[in-house]
Amino acid sequence: MRNLIQIVNDLNDREISFHSLHENITIDRSNATGQLMFHLFASFAEFERNLIRERTEAGRIAARARGRVGGRPEKFDKKEEEMIKTLASNGTPIKDIAQMMGISRTTVYRYLDK
Numbered sequence: 279m280r281n282l283i284q285i286v287n288d289l290n291d292r293e294i295s296f297h298s299l300h301e302n303i304t305i306d307r308s309n310a311t312g313q314l315m316f317h318l319f320a321s322f323a324e325f326e327r328n329l330i331r332e333r334t335e336a337g338r339i340a341a342r343a344r345g346r347v348g349g350r351p352e353k354f355d356k357k358e359e360e361m362i363k364t365l366a367s368n369g370t371p372i373k374d375i376a377q378m379m380g381i382s383r384t385t386v387y388r389y390l391d392k
Contacts (some may be wrong), residue, residue, distance in 0.1 A: 283320055353381065356390070362389045 286296050290307045296316070297304045305319075326369035337346065354362070358379070365375050366386070375381045 283317070283324075286316065353385070354379075359392070360388055362386060366390055 286307065289296060295304060296307065298319075301319075305316045307316055341348070360378065362375060365378075366372065372383050372386050376386050379386070
C-alpha cells in the first residue's frame with residue numbers, strides 16, 4: 279500500500295501540485311521549504327495516528343482489566359448452546375437447527391466450534 283509521501287512525490291514528478299483542503303494550504307514542493315513543510319505535516323499526522331492507536335489499545339487493556347470484553351454479546355446462554363450441540367450430535371441437519379433457533383447456519387457452526 280502506498281503512503282501519502284509516495285503519492286505526493288508521484289504527483290510532484292508529474293508536475294501536479296498538492297493542495298490540502300482540510301488545512302486550506304497549497305504546499306509548493308518545487309523548493310526546499312515546501313518539501314520540509316510537507317514532510318513536517320506528514321510526520322505530525324503519523325505521530326497523531328500512532329498516539330490514537332496507543333491510547334485505544336491502552337483503553338482496551340484497561341477495560342479487560344475491569345472485566346469488560348469487547349464485541350457483540352453472545353446470542354445464546356450455555357443452556358441453549360448445549361442444546362445446539364446436542365441436536366447436532368444427534369444428527370439433526372444444521373439447516374434445521376438454524377431455522378429452529380432463528381440463526382444462520384454460519385452461527386450454528388460457530389457455536390459447534392466452541
